[in-house]
Structures are given as structure tokens and as C-alpha cells.
Amino acid sequence: MTILSFDWAFIIEKLIMIAIIVFASLGIALYTTFGERKVAAILQDRPGPSRAGPFGLLQPLADGLKLITKEEIIPSHADKWLFILGPGLAMTASLLTCAVIPWGTAIHVFGRTVELQIADINIGILYVFAVVSMGVYGIMIGGWASNNKFSLLSALRAASQAISYELAMGLALIGLLMTTGSLSLKTIVEAQVAGNWWNVVYQPLGFLIFFICAMAECNRTPFDLPEAENELNFGYHQEYSSMKLGFYLFAEYINMIMSSAIMASMYFGGYDLPFFDESTVAPNIAAMIGVGTLLIKIVLFIFLFMWIRWTIPRFRYDQLMSLGWKTMIPLALFNMLLTGAIILAKL
Amino acid sequence: MSTLEILFYALSAFVIISAIMVLVSKNPIHSVLWLILVFFAISGHYILLNAQFLAIVNIIVYAGAIMVLFLFVIMLMNVKQENEFKKHLLVKFIGVLSGGSFLVLLVALVKQTVQLQGQKVLLKEGNIGLIHPLGKALFTDYVVPFEISSVLFLSAMVGAVIIGKK
Numbered sequence: 001m002t003i004l005s006f007d008w009a010f011i012i013e014k015l016i017m018i019a020i021i022v023f024a025s026l027g028i029a030l031y032t033t034f035g036e037r038k039v040a041a042i043l044q045d046r047p048g049p050s051r052a053g054p055f056g057l058l059q060p061l062a063d064g065l066k067l068i069t070k071e072e073i074i075p076s077h078a079d080k081w082l083f084i085l086g087p088g089l090a091m092t093a094s095l096l097t098c099a100v101i102p103w104g105t106a107i108h109v110f111g112r113t114v115e116l117q118i119a120d121i122n123i124g125i126l127y128v129f130a131v132v133s134m135g136v137y138g139i140m141i142g143g144w145a146s147n148n149k150f151s152l153l154s155a156l157r158a159a160s161q162a163i164s165y166e167l168a169m170g171l172a173l174i175g176l177l178m179t180t181g182s183l184s185l186k187t188i189v190e191a192q193v194a195g196n197w198w199n200v201v202y203q204p205l206g207f208l209i210f211f212i213c214a215m216a217e218c219n220r221t222p223f224d225l226p227e228a229e230n231e232l233n234f235g236y237h238q239e240y241s242s243m244k245l246g247f248y249l250f251a252e253y254i255n256m257i258m259s260s261a262i263m264a265s266m267y268f269g270g271y272d273l274p275f276f277d278e279s280t281v282a283p284n285i286a287a288m289i290g291v292g293t294l295l296i297k298i299v300l301f302i303f304l305f306m307w308i309r310w311t312i313p314r315f316r317y318d319q320l321m322s323l324g325w326k327t328m329i330p331l332a333l334f335n336m337l338l339t340g341a342i343i344l345a346k347l
Numbered sequence: 348m349s350t351l352e353i354l355f356y357a358l359s360a361f362v363i364i365s366a367i368m369v370l371v372s373k374n375p376i377h378s379v380l381w382l383i384l385v386f387f388a389i390s391g392h393y394i395l396l397n398a399q400f401l402a403i404v405n406i407i408v409y410a411g412a413i414m415v416l417f418l419f420v421i422m423l424m425n426v427k428q429e430n431e432f433k434k435h436l437l438v439k440f441i442g443v444l445s446g447g448s449f450l451v452l453l454v455a456l457v458k459q460t461v462q463l464q465g466q467k468v469l470l471k472e473g474n475i476g477l478i479h480p481l482g483k484a485l486f487t488d489y490v491v492p493f494e495i496s497s498v499l500f501l502s503a504m505v506g507a508v509i510i511g512k513k
Binding site: 126159 | 399406410422
């Protein structure tokens with residue numbers, strides 16, 4: 001049988017990695033919801049969730065249990081299969097991104113060298129783009145299948161917002177790709193570890209554009225037009241109840257974590273701890289320090305997301321579109337031209 | 348059968364079934380969603396040919412952008428099954444006839460092309476679909492057609508803006 005001539009240890013190793021990363025992302029997302037409520041509470045000068053467990057630490061578990069045990073309602077006029085597919089797709093698309101993020105250097109266990117990355121593919125960033133562009137289908141399908149005017153309007157908003165900001169995001173990224181010359185996230189991070197500066201020093205404008213677009217892609221306030229509750233009641237997930245609603249809300253947090261990880265890897269050195277020589281400690285410990293560094297960078301980015309959400313009010317829809325098309329895209333084009341000119345001048 | 352062949356046949360069956368579902372679905376939204384699956388399976392074929400860049404660009408451009416616009420337009424126009432107009436039997440017959448003759452034409456073309464005769468598919472090898480060789484080919488050997496097609500896109504964009512302003 002030639003079918004079974006795989007490297008089984010490799011498959012098992014990858015499956016374990018996938019399980020660890022997916023469950024870790026879910027766990028972090030669970031506590032990001034808690035963090036969001038605490039940060040909101042601090043910014044608004046109130047205590048926030050504090051009853052369940054010490055400092056309210058068991059609150060996310062209580063919320064999760066509540067969502068799972070609530071009654072599940074599928075509207076009678078809804079397209080049943082697409083209604084179920086919507087939240088599943090949103091969740092899948094947000095989790096798929098974690099496959100190409102380099103979480104650290106390799107560790108050595110049982111005589112094997114295990115890369116702390118699920119797949120180092122040579123088109124890493126484009127893969128992320130493909131998955132991000134799939135994410136909008138979850139919202140669109142869910143919003144349409146609900147057979148509700150508000151949900152449909154919200155789905156249309158989500159689609160146009162996603163397309164508008166994906167363009168600027170891609171253009172901002174081209175500047176970075178011109179300086180690094182590679183699409184593989186691993187190579188980009190390694191170049192930053194080996195080089196003097198992180199990419200944000202070379203691409204400050206590109207990073208700013210990328211950050212704003214990432215916020216828009218994650219549907220975070222001030223870009224949460226698809227679920228603007230004072231205009232659309234509750235947006236695309238209005239008809240959803242129980243854990244399906246939970247999946248939509250959860251996917252948003254996982255998106256936030258993944259985009260933080262991507263930004264940390266591309267612009268802020270990934271698992272690179274500054275002013276620290278990794279060769280002075282054992283390789284496994286160095287790898288673990290790298291993972292910890294990346295996680296700290298992710299948490300800082302998530303905090304930034306939350307800080308902005310609870311500080312800046314929501315845009316109007318025309319403001320959102322004119323910001324995307326008349327500010328972000330020309331700026332990204334300018335950044336691309338500038339980067340190209342500097343690279344040419346240096347040659 | 349090797350793993351590669353199993354993947355090839357599974358993907359091909361997936362493409363054909365999804366493509367048939369695009370045609371037989373009554374609801375236009377379902378058709379669009381099946382078409383997205385077709386693009387995904389074709390990207391799978393690209394990966395089998397070691398053309399990762401083409402595969403991912405196919406997903407980003409077709410499945411990610413163009414189909415979102417399709418879905419957008421269909422949702423906006425709110426096309427429902429009820430108000431879909433009944434097609435005359437003769438129209439259906441002519442449609443089948445013209446589509447079938449186009450298929451025959453394509454098959455005959457592929458069969459007669461000299462460059463394709465006696466060629467084997469480069470599975471897992473060959474690097475024209477990777478980003479470096481593709482970029483080099485586009486900007487050296489094919490730079491004039493490449494630039495002309497980008498001018499075409501630019502003019503299409505300008506045209507869309509002008510129509511939108513009216």
C-alpha cells in the first residue's frame with residue numbers, strides 16, 4: 001500500500017500542534033472577552049464583572065455555559081442549512097489563520113526538531129489574505145439566511161466594508177513585501193531577528209494603514225457598522241441565539257487575536273525579544289522565551305484594539321467609505337511608491 | 348493509487364459535482380455558493396501542480412472578491428425563486444445546443460493543439476506557478492501584454508467611476 005507511506009510521526013506532531021494552537025486560541029479568546037469587559041469598565045470608571053470567582057475570573061466560563069445551554073431557535077423563514085453554515089464558516093475562517101503564524105523557533109523533543117509553526121508555506125501572507133476574504137462569507141451567509149431586513153442590510157454593509165478595506169490592506173502590505181522580498185511569514189520574522197530593526201521602522205506608514213484596515217476587517221468599533229445596534233438592532237446576528245450567536249461573537253475575538261499575531265510577526269519582530277541574545281540559553285528555553293514574547297506582543301495589540309474601541313465613537317457609513325477609498329488607498333499607494341523609490345535609490 | 352492520484356480524483360469529482368449544483372440550484376444564492384466551492388477545488392488542482400501562488404490568487408481574486416460582489420448584487424436585488432421568469436422550452440433547447448457546441452469546440456481545440464500533444468502534466472514539480480518564476484516571466488518575456496492588460500483594467504476602472512458619477 002503506497003497510501004500509508006506517510007511520515008506518521010510528522011502527521012502526529014502536526015496534529016498535536018494544531019490541537020494545542022486551536023485550543024490555546026479558543027482559551028485566549030475566552031479570556032479576551034473578559035479582558036474586553038474589564039478594560040471597558042476601567043475606561044468608564046466602573047468595576048466591571050466581579051462576582052463570579054476571584055476578580056470575576058470565572059465570568060467567561062459562566063457566559064460560555066449560558067450560551068451553550070440556552071434554547072436554540074431557527075426562524076421558520078430562514079434558509080436552514082445556510083443559517084447553520086454561517087456561524088460555522090465565521091469560526092472556521094478565523095481559526096484557519098493560525099496555520100501560518102510562526103509562534104517561535106524550533107524546539108527539540110524526543111530527538112525530533114519540532115518547528116513551532118503549523119505550515120511554513122512560501123505564500124504565507126497571501127494565505128492569510130485568502131482566509132480573511134473568506135471570513136466575510138460567514139457574515140454574509142448568516143445575514144442573508146436569517147431572512148430579516150436588518151440582517152440583510154448588515155450583511156451588505158459587511159461585504160462592502162470588507163472589500164474596501166482589503167484593498168488598502170493589500171496595498172499597504174506591498175511596501176513591506178518590497179523591503180523583505182518574501183511572502184513567507186517565517187522568513188520575514190527571521191529577517192527581523194537577524195537584522196537591526198523591526199519592519200515597523202522601515203514601514204511606519206504601511207503599518208498604520210495595515211492596523212486601521214485590520215481593525216475594519218475585524219469589525220471592531222469604530223468600524224463595527226455591520227452590527228451598529230442603534231441603526232440595525234443587532235446586525236447580522238440578530239436572529240441567532242444560543243451557541244450560534246456565541247460563535248459569531250467568539251469569531252470576532254479570534255480574528256482580533258490572529259490579526260494581532262500577524263501584525264506582531266510582520267511589523268514587530270514576531271517572537272524576537274529585543275536586547276536579548278538567544279544563543280546564551282538552551283535552545284528549548286530560547287524557543288519558549290520567543291513564544292512568550294510573541295504572546296506579550298499579541299496581548300499589547302489586543303489591549304490597543306480595546307482601548308480604541310472604548311474611546312472612539314462609531315463612524316457614519318459614508319465616513320467609513322470615504323476614509324477607506326479616499327484616504328487609505330491613496331496613502332497606501334503613496335507608501336508603495338515611496339518604498340519603491342527608496343529601494344531604487346539604494347541600489 | 349498514489350496519494351496524489353486519490354487527491355486528483357477526489358478534487359475532480361468535487362469540481363464536477365459542485366459545477367452541476369451551480370446549474371441545478373433553483374436559488375441564485377445557492378448557485379453562487381456552489382461556484383465558490385468550484386473555485387476552491389480548482390485551487391486544490393493548482394496546488395497539485397505545484398502552483399501555490401496561482402492557487403492562492405485564484406482564491407483571493409475569484410472566491411474572495413468577485414464572488415463577494417456577485418453575492419452582494421444578488422442579495423441587493425433580492426432575487427427570489429418565485430419571481431424568476433419561466434423560460435420557454437425552445438430557449439432551453441437553444442441554450443443546450445450552443446453550450447454543447449462550445450464544449451465540442453473546446454475539446455477539439457485542446458485535442459489538436461500541437462504544443463499539448465505528447466506532454467505530461469508536471470505534478471509536484473515545475474515551478475512556473477511559484478511567485479519568483481512567474482514574476483520574472485511576467486516582467487521580462489511578457490512585459491508588453493502584461494502592461495497592456497493593466498492599462499485595460501485601468502480604463503475599465505476609470506469607466507466605472509465615470510458611470511458611477513452620472
